[in-house]
Amino acid sequence: MKIENSAGRIVETEIAGETLKPFAGAKKYSYSSKVTDLKYALKKCDIKDGDTLSFHHQLRNGDYVINQTLAVARDLGIKNIRMAQTAMFNVCEPVIDFIKEGVVNRIEGSINGVVGDYISKNPLIYPVVLRSHGGRWSAVKRGEIHPDIAVIAASAADERGNATGIIGDSAFGPISYSQVDVMYADHVIIVTDNVVEYPLKFQEIQERHVDYVAQVDKIGDPKNIMSGTTKITEDPMKLHIAHDCVDLMDAAGLIKDGMIFQSGAGGISLAAMKYLGERLEEKDVVASTATGGLTKLICDIYQAGRVKNVYYSQVFDDYSVKFIQNDLGLPADIGHYADPTSKGRTIDGLDTVVLGATEVDINFNVNVNTHSDGRMLHGIGGHQDTAAGSSLCIIACPVFRKTNPIVREKVTTITTPGDVVDAIVTNEGIAINPKRQDLIEKVKGKLNIVPIEDLKNMAYEETGGPQELEFEDKLVGMTRWFDGTVLDLIWKVKE
Amino acid sequence: MKIENSAGRIVETEIAGETLKPFAGAKKYSYSSKVTDLKYALKKCDIKDGDTLSFHHQLRNGDYVINQTLAVARDLGIKNIRMAQTAMFNVCEPVIDFIKEGVVNRIEGSINGVVGDYISKNPLIYPVVLRSHGGRWSAVKRGEIHPDIAVIAASAADERGNATGIIGDSAFGPISYSQVDVMYADHVIIVTDNVVEYPLKFQEIQERHVDYVAQVDKIGDPKNIMSGTTKITEDPMKLHIAHDCVDLMDAAGLIKDGMIFQSGAGGISLAAMKYLGERLEEKDVVASTATGGLTKLICDIYQAGRVKNVYYSQVFDDYSVKFIQNDLGLPADIGHYADPTSKGRTIDGLDTVVLGATEVDINFNVNVNTHSDGRMLHGIGGHQDTAAGSSLCIIACPVFRKTNPIVREKVTTITTPGDVVDAIVTNEGIAINPKRQDLIEKVKGKLNIVPIEDLKNMAYEETGGPQELEFEDKLVGMTRWFDGTVLDLIWKVKE
Numbered sequence: 001m002k003i004e005n006s007a008g009r010i011v012e013t014e015i016a017g018e019t020l021k022p023f024a025g026a027k028k029y030s031y032s033s034k035v036t037d038l039k040y041a042l043k044k045c046d047i048k049d050g051d052t053l054s055f056h057h058q059l060r061n062g063d064y065v066i067n068q069t070l071a072v073a074r075d076l077g078i079k080n081i082r083m084a085q086t087a088m089f090n091v092c093e094p095v096i097d098f099i100k101e102g103v104v105n106r107i108e109g110s111i112n113g114v115v116g117d118y119i120s121k122n123p124l125i126y127p128v129v130l131r132s133h134g135g136r137w138s139a140v141k142r143g144e145i146h147p148d149i150a151v152i153a154a155s156a157a158d159e160r161g162n163a164t165g166i167i168g169d170s171a172f173g174p175i176s177y178s179q180v181d182v183m184y185a186d187h188v189i190i191v192t193d194n195v196v197e198y199p200l201k202f203q204e205i206q207e208r209h210v211d212y213v214a215q216v217d218k219i220g221d222p223k224n225i226m227s228g229t230t231k232i233t234e235d236p237m238k239l240h241i242a243h244d245c246v247d248l249m250d251a252a253g254l255i256k257d258g259m260i261f262q263s264g265a266g267g268i269s270l271a272a273m274k275y276l277g278e279r280l281e282e283k284d285v286v287a288s289t290a291t292g293g294l295t296k297l298i299c300d301i302y303q304a305g306r307v308k309n310v311y312y313s314q315v316f317d318d319y320s321v322k323f324i325q326n327d328l329g330l331p332a333d334i335g336h337y338a339d340p341t342s343k344g345r346t347i348d349g350l351d352t353v354v355l356g357a358t359e360v361d362i363n364f365n366v367n368v369n370t371h372s373d374g375r376m377l378h379g380i381g382g383h384q385d386t387a388a389g390s391s392l393c394i395i396a397c398p399v400f401r402k403t404n405p406i407v408r409e410k411v412t413t414i415t416t417p418g419d420v421v422d423a424i425v426t427n428e429g430i431a432i433n434p435k436r437q438d439l440i441e442k443v444k445g446k447l448n449i450v451p452i453e454d455l456k457n458m459a460y461e462e463t464g465g466p467q468e469l470e471f472e473d474k475l476v477g478m479t480r481w482f483d484g485t486v487l488d489l490i491w492k493v494k495e
Numbered sequence: 496m497k498i499e500n501s502a503g504r505i506v507e508t509e510i511a512g513e514t515l516k517p518f519a520g521a522k523k524y525s526y527s528s529k530v531t532d533l534k535y536a537l538k539k540c541d542i543k544d545g546d547t548l549s550f551h552h553q554l555r556n557g558d559y560v561i562n563q564t565l566a567v568a569r570d571l572g573i574k575n576i577r578m579a580q581t582a583m584f585n586v587c588e589p590v591i592d593f594i595k596e597g598v599v600n601r602i603e604g605s606i607n608g609v610v611g612d613y614i615s616k617n618p619l620i621y622p623v624v625l626r627s628h629g630g631r632w633s634a635v636k637r638g639e640i641h642p643d644i645a646v647i648a649a650s651a652a653d654e655r656g657n658a659t660g661i662i663g664d665s666a667f668g669p670i671s672y673s674q675v676d677v678m679y680a681d682h683v684i685i686v687t688d689n690v691v692e693y694p695l696k697f698q699e700i701q702e703r704h705v706d707y708v709a710q711v712d713k714i715g716d717p718k719n720i721m722s723g724t725t726k727i728t729e730d731p732m733k734l735h736i737a738h739d740c741v742d743l744m745d746a747a748g749l750i751k752d753g754m755i756f757q758s759g760a761g762g763i764s765l766a767a768m769k770y771l772g773e774r775l776e777e778k779d780v781v782a783s784t785a786t787g788g789l790t791k792l793i794c795d796i797y798q799a800g801r802v803k804n805v806y807y808s809q810v811f812d813d814y815s816v817k818f819i820q821n822d823l824g825l826p827a828d829i830g831h832y833a834d835p836t837s838k839g840r841t842i843d844g845l846d847t848v849v850l851g852a853t854e855v856d857i858n859f860n861v862n863v864n865t866h867s868d869g870r871m872l873h874g875i876g877g878h879q880d881t882a883a884g885s886s887l888c889i890i891a892c893p894v895f896r897k898t899n900p901i902v903r904e905k906v907t908t909i910t911t912p913g914d915v916v917d918a919i920v921t922n923e924g925i926a927i928n929p930k931r932q933d934l935i936e937k938v939k940g941k942l943n944i945v946p947i948e949d950l951k952n953m954a955y956e957e958t959g960g961p962q963e964l965e966f967e968d969k970l971v972g973m974t975r976w977f978d979g980t981v982l983d984l985i986w987k988v989k990e
Contacts, residue, residue: 007860007912011981015970016621023980026914029835029884031843126511160839188838199784199804199825199841206831207839289694309694330694336701340524343683344655344702346694348526365502389524417502419521475510485518486506 033159034213035195038072041212045149045187049079054140054147054185056177057087057110058165058314062224065153065191067094068216074103082106084145086136086177087379090114091224099124108145109136110379120375120476123492128376128477130369130415132384133177133313134338134345135482140180141341144484150185152178153219156200157192161210164202166325168194170219172226173294173315173324174331175204180339182209193219204333226317232274232297233267237427241396242271244447245354245425246279251443252392254351257285261307262292262347262386265316266356268396273297273354280306291337291346292353292382294320311346313337313382338385340482347382347389355383357397357424359411362452364418364433366395367411369479372404374469374493376477380415384482387420392439395424405459407431407452408466414488415479428458470494528654529708530690534567536707540644540682544574549635549642549680551672552582552605553660553809557719560648560686562589563711569598577601579640581631581672582874585609586719594619603640604631605874615870615971618987623871623972625864625910627879628672628808629833629840630977635675636836639979645680647673648714651695652687656705659697661820663689665714667721668789668810668819669826670699675834677704688714699828721812727769727792728762732922736891737766739942740849740920741774746938747887749846752780756802757787757842757881760811761851763891768792768849775801786832786841787848787877789815806841808832808877833880835977842877842884850878852892852919854906857947859913859928861890862906864974867899869964869988871972875910879977883915887934890919900954902926902947903961909983910974923953965989 001013005022013020036044047053053073055066066088073081079102087110088095096118098104108129111119119128131139139145154175155168165175170193182188182205190205190213233239245268249255261276263269274297280287287307290298294312296319301307311330315321324331332346339345358378359367368383370376387393399407407426422439424431429450432440443449460466471491479487496508500517508515531539542548548568550561561583568576574597582605583590591613593599603624606614614623626634634640649670650663660670665688677683677700685700685708728734740763744750756771758764769792775782782802785793789807791814796802806825810816819826827841834840842848853873854862863878865871882888894902902921917934919926924945927935938944955961966986974982 005981007909007982008858009909009983011973011984012970015973021980023912023976023982026879026883026912026976028886028915029840029843030886031839034839160844197783198844199806201804201825203825208831208834208837210838288692309696311694330696330698336703339703342703343705344526344529345524348524349655349693363503384521388521391523391525414502414504417518417521420523475507478506481518481521485516486500487502487518488504489506 038214041214051148052082054084059220061089062220085109127475134385147185150181158198158200161207162200162203163205232270245272246275251446264355269354277301350390352392353386353390364421366416370413399459407455533709536709546643547577549579554715556584557715580604622970629880642680645676653693653695656702657695658700727765740767741770746941759850764849772796845885847887848881848885859916861911865908894954902950
């Protein structure tokens, strides 16, 4: 059909079976400042009972944004918020009150510390869902998590909504977790204490995705932003374990030009990076790439010319924040880093990663989420992702802590299944997954290799064996594998 | 239901009405090189008759990738390809043969030059669809264009598929057009003549989206990559028009600290940038931001300290390529720049833009696509986008060219409707859209403002009026407004 459009032209409404809409007029586009306060922003984003609110955790234990947002939700009379934070720390203790008051009733995301302790004793109506970094990213893509409102802390933003975590008093490194949220959320609010001149120089989040910029007094406490599990150990026993991790990499033939490596954020893992830096120097090796969280240890290796590239998805200390302000390197958002549904990730080529554990078992399963008393006190982080992405996944831990066997028959909760764990390095020797006969052949005779059962037995002899837990028929949480499947359930312990 | 998963844990298959899948095993992730040749890549991407293949045009008149890809498709016996290039230039003359041979039968994308001329005389089975930069981006988002295979030229790529246009012998500036293609295409092939060590330092396209890296001898001819409509005019009459454009901005009160501006790629528009730089200097004004295509002219203004920021979506000359290699500034992909479905774009704050025209009419409609003889010889580029995004859209053109009236009763084809065109600056005076009474009030008495009808009359007197065209009932192409509606149809001229 021919029709006259609003420009006065005769156009067709169908060509070759395809329906076409006639031009109906053009208007000028403009913009207005998106800066407002958090209350107005949440109201304009149509916050309502039962909404899913997503947050990132890059302000770590210095985060003020989660608490402030929930307090405003409470003031607005909102109930039954589903939190979809990437993680939360002790600073989020007020979440306990928000739960008690009915403001929050479901949580999908990692929890560290007191809130986890509370929920372990007072389960929510639906178990807390624990996912890895890559698992959460893909869960948003798959629609398992649908943020009604993504609330994103930024240490600087301009009035149009371009936002960063790289500069400003509350700088925490590039925003890395929220890119998938802004693509899938119905509404997006940037929360910042630092509105700067347009256009912002760093733009991990761009205005195209942003509805409002909520200005607050402080997004966090800078001295607690860089903290937590990011300090190197000083315990000689743990340092010894760290050193053995590097010996294992070396014996496995991985310490060579072009190697790609990562460390987790735990004290032993970080110490291993220090020793790895020294080993690279001794052997005159230049690694290709470090991935994961950026620390001064990694910056040092880079500046010594012992690793050519640094891919980083988080920044863990002040030194590193200043470092990237001068030399951005290769920031990798979590999708680039670990999305298991993508066609290629920075961690897929990892030669080795050193990770921690609260428990490991004789099937090489690893627990990082619960303590042996059953309490859910930690998130997953990139544990699963890097274990599966690495050729040599090393778990570093003592065989026991105080009266608690760390190596045991069965972990309390499976975070990362033994299928993807290659070696467990302890203060009493190194256990290698029997699936890795190739690795056993390689390192045999060079290192103190012991059967995992022997380590378990030592632990049981020293401690009298594990505390037996009795559970109630109430779910506290669940761990999911990064493909979305249910790996394990966390039950409430009988008091 | 309780079930034992493959990690030996008893898990629920349903909680609170939500179905859950039990863990079914974990495997190691790895990677292998994606580098191959173009033929293998196309085969592995399951190329078949009727597929839509998308390309960007950033190699401009030096592009070898479109021709090479279609030649391989022909060798594979493929028919009826729908091309979805962002633009093509004279270098793509072989496309005429591919059309004749049935390899290509539909084109959705801008065409410049000989292929447009051919199609104007030999229409395809479906009209060529011409969209603006932002219109094309949103068309891919909306599904109007669905690339089966996105074929993306890169001047450097690593074996995992990270890709850039910033470095290498065939550098053409950051890849800016293809981000939306890689998100929506079924398959993605990077085509490069420069496979570099992993990880590539610039990554406009990341491995997460890439299936194959097709290595070819040359992606293009560097000396023709930077060419075409990107040379400043030397014609005194046109320089005069350019100067008047800047006078108009000035009279409108736009040349002040914080201004945001852009030029199109035509000779007069570029000259206007030169004069604008001088005016900024004279008035001691510091602009906020330049957007659009980067040229030495803009780099000069930036280096003189007369514009604080440079947002760029294309790079038009060698000088600018080297410039950004040292100071990346603010590259903006086309989504950031002009996606009309986004929540904010770099062009939404444009104070002014200077654009060209092949024709304008008394309703301020602008034609850049067809010549007055009816031939479809040019693409839309960012014309529509910046016209609508700017407070003052200036069209710069002479009132006539040789025997052809440029200002006329009715443009041959509407590219950009008069609704969003504010002023037409010619060698015989400036016509201001009567809708802009505010602007007329502001500049009255300062400039030679003339009614558009007078300009038309002058043009008709000098030329004897426009050539009358007779059309056949065959469609050559259509222009769409960036919201997807049909703005105008391009009919075959009777021979």
